[in-house]
Amino acid sequence: MSNARYIGLPRIEGQSSRQAHADLPEGTFERELGKEGFFGPASHMYHTHPPTGWLSWEGPLRPRAFDLAALKRTQQMVWNADPILHNAHVKFRMWRIDRSMDYLARNADGDELLFIHRGKGDLYCDYGHMSVEKGDYILLPRSTMWRLEVEEPMAVLLIESTDGSLRTPDRGLVGRHALYDEAILETPRIDEAFKAQQDERQWCVQIKRREEVSIVTYPFNPLDAVGWHGDLVPVRLNVRDIRPLSSHRYHLPPSAHTTWVGHRFVVCTFVPRPFETDPAAIKVPFFHNNDDYDEVVFYHDGNFFSRDNIHPGTVSLHPCGFTHGPHPKALQRMYEMPAAETNEYAVMIDARDALEIGSAAKSVELESYAESWRTSDRLVAQRAKLAR
Structure with a gap:
């Protein structure tokens, strides 16, 4: 079978894992910088602090959420x-x-x-x-x-x-x-x-x-x-008829759950699946930059393990230009989950071009959403202890 590309040989600098989303250096947080929605070239950074550990947020570019159940x-x-x-x-x-x-x-x-x-x-x-x-x-x-x-x-x-x-x-x-x-x-x-x-x-x-x-x-x-x-x-x-791809040793990117493909956007579906069982594999969505796409997630039903204080009918918008990943509470369960599988249904849209916010969404915006990502020093200490 022919391949459209030759073998890539990524460079490695400093303390680094040789396998994305697994075997992270002790006490670190992984962040993926990628192109073309997980299909293009990518690098993985290893940080000593959570990449979403900001103190405050100003300006129009920010993570946003809207409570459509209130409509x-x-x-x-x-x-x-x-x-x-x-x-x-x-x-x-x-x-x-x-x-x-x-x-x-x-x-x-x-x-x-x-x-x-x-x-x-x-x-x-x-x-x-x-x-x-x-x-x-x-x-x-x-x-x-x-x-x-x-x-x-x-x-x-x-x-x-x-x-x-x-x-x-x-x-x-x-x-x-x-x-x-x-x-x-x-x-x-x-x-x-x-x-x-x-x-x-x-x-x-x-x-x-x-x-x-x-x-x-x-x-x-x-x-x-x-x-x-x-x-x-x-x-x-x-x-209920979707049988998701899963890997017991590697957290698959959202693109593995693509259901429909449009022109310059895709629709993905998150449905219940087994958690990764390899002790060295992370079990929550990895931190990543939205380098080419605006990401929208509509939370349909269940318990959304990677988000905190999100209920069915909420929609989140993570625009291109900043890092996001698991909410702080989910980050505490980075390597151990209380259940064998997820229990969530969600619809995701990845759009190649910047999205404008409609008037109805603005009327039900959850203004404090960007601040909900702030990670405490105590969590950083817990993460370092867990890695040891």
Whole structure:
């Protein structure tokens, strides 16, 4: 099998581990400086203090967090969903809906990825019908007509690949069946429920293009297909069906958990997995610089072991330009965990271009988040003792 690159021989200076994320020199904290989101060249620094041990933070560039659970407003119209984060290639919105859509939606600006944070119901689209529930990703190709019938009030993340497509990642050495077998992806069916919703009454289609909405009215339900064939189709994937990569001797980077790939951004999913068992391997996310990407994490469910005082519905933004890693309390468990595996579900977006903060996110910002990373001298002493 050919390789696109030759063997690299990194230089080593001073006290250093020869294996990233394991066998750290006694009393040190590792920090990764890398390019291209863990795929490019990288170096590892070994510090005597935690790299997030700052005293204060000033200026617009800082770690930020937003409590989306505090956004209680429901919106019947999907295009009125609360804006959270965005750039030219990806839009991240929060949508709460408590009754069924009496119209059809159509996004002409790009593929749309729906993530069902809470609730359940039924999706009807050009291709047919399928049930949806908590933990579902639903990938809707650009310009698909669709609507939701609500069985339980729903909180939905909307991730738009603006002027682009969403694809599955290259599985590389682990092969195409790793993470999840594509046979597990569900597609809409032209079933009895889909046929039953076809009628001759008046329906409106709300089409979004360049952030403006046009309305097309039909004297019948345009979801009237009797059949289709092809390979452009919405798909559904539940987080429970993801089988994460893991290593008992090495803490894998977030890129190992990539679920969808857009243009200049990726969507990753963190699901329960075993902790590393090698005594020399760190068992928390390693400190690293966001040298090329803005990192967004939406905390969906469970106990988020690498963060403190974070609850489901919170979203964090770690913009390019500073170091982050495990919160101080998580750092105390750097080599020993109280359980055999993680118990968390989260959605991460890594965006290659700087993200702007939407008005809804600003209204629920947790202002003290940057300060929550400060590490006490006592923790530094505990870490040095543990290393010995």
